Amino acid sequence: MSADTHTPSGHRRDKVVLVTGAGGEMGHGLIDALSRDGRQIVAIDVRELDAGVRSHCRDAFVGDICDAGLLERINAQFEIGEIFHLAALLSTRGEFAPETAHHVNVGGTLNLLKLAAEQARSHGQSVKFMFPSSIAAYGMPTLADKRAHPVVNEDQFTHAHTMYGVNKLAGEELGRYYQSHYRKLAKDRHPSPIDFRSIRFPGIISSDTVPSGGTSDYGPEMIHVVAQGKAYDCFVRPDTRIPFMTMPEAIDALLRLAAAPKEQLTRTVYNVSAFSPTAADFERLVKQAFPGAQVSFQPDLGRQAIVDSWPEECNDSAARSDWGWKPTYTFESAFEKYLMPKIRARYVHG
Numbered sequence: 001m002s003a004d005t006h007t008p009s010g011h012r013r014d015k016v017v018l019v020t021g022a023g024g025e026m027g028h029g030l031i032d033a034l035s036r037d038g039r040q041i042v043a044i045d046v047r048e049l050d051a052g053v054r055s056h057c058r059d060a061f062v063g064d065i066c067d068a069g070l071l072e073r074i075n076a077q078f079e080i081g082e083i084f085h086l087a088a089l090l091s092t093r094g095e096f097a098p099e100t101a102h103h104v105n106v107g108g109t110l111n112l113l114k115l116a117a118e119q120a121r122s123h124g125q126s127v128k129f130m131f132p133s134s135i136a137a138y139g140m141p142t143l144a145d146k147r148a149h150p151v152v153n154e155d156q157f158t159h160a161h162t163m164y165g166v167n168k169l170a171g172e173e174l175g176r177y178y179q180s181h182y183r184k185l186a187k188d189r190h191p192s193p194i195d196f197r198s199i200r201f202p203g204i205i206s207s208d209t210v211p212s213g214g215t216s217d218y219g220p221e222m223i224h225v226v227a228q229g230k231a232y233d234c235f236v237r238p239d240t241r242i243p244f245m246t247m248p249e250a251i252d253a254l255l256r257l258a259a260a261p262k263e264q265l266t267r268t269v270y271n272v273s274a275f276s277p278t279a280a281d282f283e284r285l286v287k288q289a290f291p292g293a294q295v296s297f298q299p300d301l302g303r304q305a306i307v308d309s310w311p312e313e314c315n316d317s318a319a320r321s322d323w324g325w326k327p328t329y330t331f332e333s334a335f336e337k338y339l340m341p342k343i344r345a346r347y348v349h350g
């Protein structure tokens with residue numbers, strides 16, 4: 001019996017996928033997709049999972065990714081082949097508590113990378129580590145620069161203006177380090193304990209959940225608030241433009257990148273792109289879908305500055321050619337085919 005694949009009490013450890021931030025917006029859809037694929041899921045979230053998500057998980061832990069004791073228990077109990085590390089404090093919330101954001105976003109990521117490296121050492125195979133990064137990793141110096149460079153590549157303008165963006169860049173670099181250089185001088189080092197893969201996501205719009213704590217929230221908020229028959233005060237200018245995609249597209253991207261053969265990957269961090277509407281475009285489609293909707297624009301200067309530091313569009317040609325990324329929707333078809341049917345069913349009909 002190899003002690004490495006067994007718990008301290010001698011039982012064989014169960015092979016699982018670990019999902020952090022499982023109760024968040026992306027966790028909902030991802031866990032659903034992973035469970036449909038027959039995967040054994042172990043979830044971590046700071047709050048109790050709702051019953052629907054919980055029912056798809058083999059085990060769920062209420063706790064913090066900064067809690068080393070919790071991660072040690074999970075390490076002892078399971079054989080982890082893959083980690084989807086979704087837990088994070090987003091860009092708006094992070095600016096109110098930057099040190100806490102750093103603690104959770106970087107400290108927590110480091111704890112999970114260490115857990116992955118320990119798992120790789122114990123079961124002898126590298127652990128796939130999926131890390132959703134963000135367009136917040138970019139920092140366009142001024143609005144004029146943003147307009148002059150409407151499409152950015154992964155290696156341009158990576159001087160983030162928010163703690164969250166700085167933390168995402170740190171996570172990307174830590175992943176690269178653990179993948180290629182971890183414990184460089186150790187005699188017994190594993191050559192590649194982690195197979196690190198990351199996507200810089202745009203703002204994400206879900207028909208099922210309303211985001212909170214982010215700065216791209218104005219798009220999805222406008223849709224969900226107006227659908228409930230309420231007026232919406234948009235916190236950015238009408239001409240504000242950043243990239244967005246729907247939640248099913250984001251989950252599809254994560255799963256496609258996770259499934260891609262390693263030898264096809266030319267980068268550790270990829271842009272993905274779908275559509276880049278202005279806030280006025282959101283207003284236009286929302287008013288088309290809900291005639292009489294009341295939307296006003298009352299820019300919050302701080303949050304506006306954050307969104308102005310994010311690019312209008314990201315060049316995703318590497319994702320397209322390396323692992324076959326392609327978006328499902330245009331902005332219009334996302335409204336018509338994905339958002340409106342579900343949102344109407346949820347708020348208007350019942």
Ligand code: AKB
Pocket residue numbers: 090091092133134135136164201202203204213214215216217
């Ligand atoms: C945020 O607004 O902080 C996030 C993001 C763009 O990563 N939605």
